Amino acid sequence: MGNTTIKILAKELNLSVASVSKALRDSHEISHETKQKVLALARKMNYVPNPYASSLRRRVSKTIAVVLPEVADSFFSLAINGIESIAEERGYHVLIYLTHESFAREKAILNEFKSGRVDGILISVSGETCDSSHIKEVAAEGIPVVFFDRICEDIETARVVTDDFESGYVAAAHLIEKGCKKIAFLSTSTSLSISNNRMQGYKKALKDHKMKMSGHDIVLCGNDPDENYRIIKNLLKKKQRPDGIIASVEKLTAAVYLACKDLTLTIPKNVKLISFTNLPTALILNPPLTTITQPAFEMGKTAAAVLFTALGKSNNELKEETVVIPSTLTVRSSTGC
Amino acid sequence: MGNTTIKILAKELNLSVASVSKALRDSHEISHETKQKVLALARKMNYVPNPYASSLRRRVSKTIAVVLPEVADSFFSLAINGIESIAEERGYHVLIYLTHESFAREKAILNEFKSGRVDGILISVSGETCDSSHIKEVAAEGIPVVFFDRICEDIETARVVTDDFESGYVAAAHLIEKGCKKIAFLSTSTSLSISNNRMQGYKKALKDHKMKMSGHDIVLCGNDPDENYRIIKNLLKKKQRPDGIIASVEKLTAAVYLACKDLTLTIPKNVKLISFTNLPTALILNPPLTTITQPAFEMGKTAAAVLFTALGKSNNELKEETVVIPSTLTVRSSTGC
DNA sequence: GTTCCTGGCGAAAACGGTTTCGTAAATAAA
DNA sequence: TTTATTTACGAAACCGTTTTCGCCAGGAAC
Incomplete structure (x- = not known):
């Protein structure tokens, strides 16, 4: 005006x-x-x-994009906080995009970035993403892309992750230590790097402890809570029901609690449960939940910091590094005896 | 490149x-x-x-700003989802800014928008915000501003809120109905419109039910969880301790549960609790939590929709309306007998 | 007194689109 | 046949800022 x-x-x-x-x-x-x-x-x-006049002339937008599957999850909420805190410090603006776990949408979003709208990208890929050519394309345009949490294995760039394999191992080992003989692993994706790593860690722990494992112990859930509830209930109704459960995704936790309640199974007596979650309410659940919590805020901050060091350089070159920030096990009664 | x-x-x-x-x-x-x-x-x-070349010439950025106090809260996470879903539909981009409840920061952010970076603004004001001149200033530049959830009373513009007064009333009335004689109202702000409305509703309910109310029943908490825990614990240690608690803010819930546990007070036998929260885990708390849930996703969607109807008009004029989307009471055992 | 810097500033060309206006050719109307 | 109108396109201005040059005055070096 x-x-x-x-x-x-x-x-x-x-x-x-x-x-x-x-x-x-x-x-x-x-x-x-x-x-x-x-x-x-x-x-x-x-x-x-006028930022756009400046951007046009200087060919930098002082803006980064954050591409997420969803923000309903407490992990991504915390990550956004971390990212924003760093971006604000550096005088950058943050555009946010949600893929809703859709590969097509992710592709479309990334494609837009070829226009110079953003100087850099932070991405946690969708559950459907297996091909990374769309990411390579924008990276080829000289726009640095930093992965965090959910990475793409087949592209060499900077990544900020947590120790998913080790966490999966720790989770399983903890249940074994607590006396579990049959441990189920609940997951929502087989393609996602983090899910796979957690699962591999779980498998390794079973193997190291000489426990046999049937394919039925790995249970694939979906995005629909009701559906997940049914799946888990069926799992717990089986004769050969597990005495330990690893919920490798936050949103599967409630379904386990509910299914146990409905089947009058007591946690931890009949079933022990450990969840990958950042829920602040873990402590006040019934019973309090043993968790593997990811350093969400830290991961967001670090991912942003890595991106900004690249943006600080004249060529925008990203150090091809993988930063691992460990998750932490917090033992509570859901795995106690 | x-x-x-x-x-x-x-x-x-x-x-x-x-x-x-x-x-x-x-x-x-x-x-x-x-x-x-x-x-x-x-x-x-x-x-x-190139979006910036286009923006420069056409004087529209196809971008909106979302200004929030924080995103660690499940309400704002859901709201972002709602906003993004509508923005994406309309081909708009979403910039996100966090004030961290700081008025100074909010002012600085809003001031930036005078440059034409965004076509419109969605804002939920910080807890410190009482003066709205910074918002009026950008509105005067012809940039439509839609408030959602946390509004500013002293500026006439579009607002999307929930029925905080009624919800406060309903919460209190529910506790009264369940037999509570002394109901404490936990809040984190006295300046915020939503807190005040909830509190006024609470007061009205007490009055309508001929219950006396002491000033001590309204308890002001802060942002620090430990501090809040101490405050609530002290409240429950009093001889005249409340037999009903309204947690008017999500993050106060856990503190109540923990304080009760530490003092070996049983919910709902000794203390009944109702919380304003969108936590998906309310159902699996111990005991399951009676909640007032705000339609966070809907509010985000509606706020965005209101903004876009203004952006659709040539003069960007905002209908000065207040859309009220009701919250819902879900009764669970934390107020049961 | 030349020549050479150097400090302080302005003219103008970018950046990549959009939009106004002009115009040539083709068609329609007179 | 002449005039009006339409169709399809191009030249150039423009959005607001940045940046490259060029210029001039004044001081230093010779």
């Missing part, structure tokens, strides 16, 4: 737009007094530079 | 950039065949228009 522009400032001060622009950017070509005058007027008129 | 621009398309097709631009925008000035040719090449070369 009636926005003050550089042109207006220039006219007011009898200067050229070039000089005003330089003064505002603190160029050495401009004398100290002139800078003072410009700054003073800019402040007085509440001049806010 | 090696981005294809209109200029490149034009050269390739022996057309002027003007014609290519018009063809891409489906102008009637361009013949059908030419349009086809342009579209075909654009697709083939994966042309993605």
